[in-house]
Amino acid sequence: MVSQKLFDLDANTLRIRNVVKVLRYSTKYAIIFFRDERVLRTEAGQYLMVWVIEDDEIPLSVSHVEDDGLCGVTVKGVGRTTNALCSISEGLKLGIRGPFGRGYKVKGKKPLLVAGGIGVASIRLLAVKMTKLGVFPTLIIGTRSADDNIFHNEFLDLSENGFLRYIPVTDDGSLGEKGLASEKVDKLVRAEEFDQLYGCGPEKMLYALFKIALKKGIQVQLSLERYMKCAVGICGQCSLDDSGLLVCEDGPVFSNKDLLKSNDFGRFVRTASGKKLPI
Ligand SMILES: Cc1cc2nc3c(=O)[nH]c(=O)nc-3n(C[C@H](O)[C@H](O)[C@H](O)COP(=O)(O)OP(=O)(O)OC[C@H]3O[C@@H](n4cnc5c(N)ncnc54)[C@H](O)[C@@H]3O)c2cc1C
Numbered sequence: 001m002v003s004q005k006l007f008d009l010d011a012n013t014l015r016i017r018n019v020v021k022v023l024r025y026s027t028k029y030a031i032i033f034f035r036d037e038r039v040l041r042t043e044a045g046q047y048l049m050v051w052v053i054e055d056d057e058i059p060l061s062v063s064h065v066e067d068d069g070l071c072g073v074t075v076k077g078v079g080r081t082t083n084a085l086c087s088i089s090e091g092l093k094l095g096i097r098g099p100f101g102r103g104y105k106v107k108g109k110k111p112l113l114v115a116g117g118i119g120v121a122s123i124r125l126l127a128v129k130m131t132k133l134g135v136f137p138t139l140i141i142g143t144r145s146a147d148d149n150i151f152h153n154e155f156l157d158l159s160e161n162g163f164l165r166y167i168p169v170t171d172d173g174s175l176g177e178k179g180l181a182s183e184k185v186d187k188l189v190r191a192e193e194f195d196q197l198y199g200c201g202p203e204k205m206l207y208a209l210f211k212i213a214l215k216k217g218i219q220v221q222l223s224l225e226r227y228m229k230c231a232v233g234i235c236g237q238c239s240l241d242d243s244g245l246l247v248c249e250d251g252p253v254f255s256n257k258d259l260l261k262s263n264d265f266g267r268f269v270r271t272a273s274g275k276k277l278p279i
Contacts, residue, residue: 010038011038011097011098011099011100012097012098012100012231012232013097014051014095014096014097015036015038015095015096015097016053016093016094016095016096017034017035017036017093017094017095017096018034018035018091018092018093019032019033019034019088019089019090019091019092019093019094020033020034020035020070020090021033021070021090022088022089022090024086025147025150026147027077027086027087028076028077028086028148029074029075029076029077029086029118029148029150030074030075030077030085030086030087030088031063031064031072031073031074031075031150032072032073032074032075032085032088032094033064033066033070033071033072034070034071034072034094034096035069035070035071036071036096038098038099039062039065039071039096039098039099040065040069040071041099042062042065042071042099042103042125043099043102043103043104044062044103044104044122044125044126044128044129045061045101045102045103045104045122045125045126045200045221045223045252045253046061046062046098046099046100046101046102046103047059047060047061047062047098047099047100047101047122047231047252048060048061048062048073048096048097048098048099048100049096049097049098049100049228049231050073050085050094050095050096051094051095051096051097052081052084052085052088052094052095053093053094053095055080055081055084056080056081057081057095057097058081058082058228059100059225059228059231059248060073060074060075060121061073061074061121061122061125061200061223062099062122062125063120063121063122063124063125064124064125065125073121074118074120074121074124074150075118075121076117076118097231098231100231100232100248100249101231101247101248101249101250101251101252101253102249102250102251102252102253103126103253104122104126104198104221104223104253105221106126106129106130106133106135107195107196107219107221108194108195108196108219109195110138110192110193110194110195110196111130111135111137111138111194111195111196111197111198112137112138112140112185112188112189112194112196112197112198112218113126113127113130113137113138113139113140113198113199114139114140114142114181114182114185114197114198114199114200114201114205114209115139115140115141115142115181115199115200115201116142116143116181116199116200116201116202116205116206117142117143117144117148117201117202118201119199119200119201119202119205119223120141120143120149120150120151120200120201121200122200122223122252123139123141123198123199123200124151124154126198127139127155127158127164130164131158131163131164136163136164136165137164137165138164138165138167138188138194139155139159139164139165139166139167140167140168140169140181140184140185140188141155141166141167141168141169141181142168142169142170142171142180142181142182142184142201142205143168143169143170143171143175144170144171144172145170145171145172145174145175146168146170146174146175147174148170149168149170149175152168152175155168167184167188169181169183169184180205180208181201181205182205182208182209182212185197185208185209185212186208186212189212189213189216189218194216194218195218195219196218196219196220196221197209197212197213197218197219197220197221197222198220198221198222199220199221199222199223200222200223203224203225203265203266203269203279204266204279206222206223206224206265206266207265207266209222210222210256210259210265210266213256214256219255219256220255220256220259221253221254221255222253222254222259223251223252223253223254224240224247224251224252224253224254224265225247225252226238226240226247226248226269226270227269227270227271227272228247228248230248231248231249232248232249233246233248233249237270237274238270240261240262240264240265241262241263241264241268242261242262242263243258243261243262243263243264244261245258245261245262264276266279267279
């Protein structure tokens with residue numbers, strides 16, 4: 001069924017933008033900056049459809065909205081399009097649609113923010129927004145190793161200046177405590193009270209956070225990833241069965257209430273052809 005919801009036609013218009021600056025972290029990660037009036041008004045947690053010209057178009061969270069008018073996406077090379085983006089140069093052009101979807105709402109007095117892997121792209125913008133609003137979040141960043149924590153210096157700086165509490169954890173123990181982000185959350189919520197749990201990262205991590213939050217009665221705002229094609233609620237590729245919710249426009253950020261309705265969350269994703277696969 002075609003979505004009955006009205007989408008923002010202007011946001012959906014394809015804009016061709018120059019790549020103004022690229023920050024590279026090894027061959028695996030890059031932050032790509034460009035200028036776009038509409039993206040400057042992004043809500044933390046929203047995403048863009050980024051078109052590598054003459055190649056594919058993929059969803060990427062907005063990670064940077066800077067005071068000097070630059071906007072940025074942070075990309076991890078995992079396949080053809082993301083690897084092409086990781087090696088893009090300044091002066092080349094990109095296609096942009098969006099921002100799309102529902103982002104995070106800043107709520108509560110004691111928020112806990114958790115990012116796993118490249119999920120840090122969307123959590124970074126939220127953390128920066130909170131520090132500007134005078135909210136003091138606790139931020140857990142879980143990565144495989146120290147090299148994958150690409151915003152470490154920025155978060156350390158924010159923490160040393162009293163804007164947030166920063167807790168890095170790594171699978172191999174090369175930075176912070178050794179272990180999973182969800183294990184650290186489990187320990188922390190036993191010792192302290194939090195009223196909002198924000199998360200973005202692998203779905204296994206999000207599902208673990210969800211179960212912890214349900215037990216403790218904490219409200220969640222979790223950002224999900226699904227294979228996306230249209231981003232405007234038409235193709236149905238990113239539906240969360242049986243909830244009727246679409247990740248592209250009802251999400252990517254979902255609350256407890258939404259997630260409880262879905263049998264897919266934590267269990268199944270769809271491939272490009274629509275086939276369901278267990279997570
Ligand atoms: C809302 C949202 C926000 C995202 N934000 C970021 C981000 O900020 N930074 C980042 O690096 N990645 C982000 N991703 C994931 C990123 O879109 C995929 O890694 C990318 O599409 C892979 O494309 P590829 O051609 O490089 O890889 P492929 O070779 O096509 O596939 C590699 C893997 O990525 C998955 N994938 C491929 N295409 C899509 C798609 N259109 N949507 C979702 N998954 C896909 C495949 O199932 C496969 O597991 C986000 C995804 C979503 C849905």
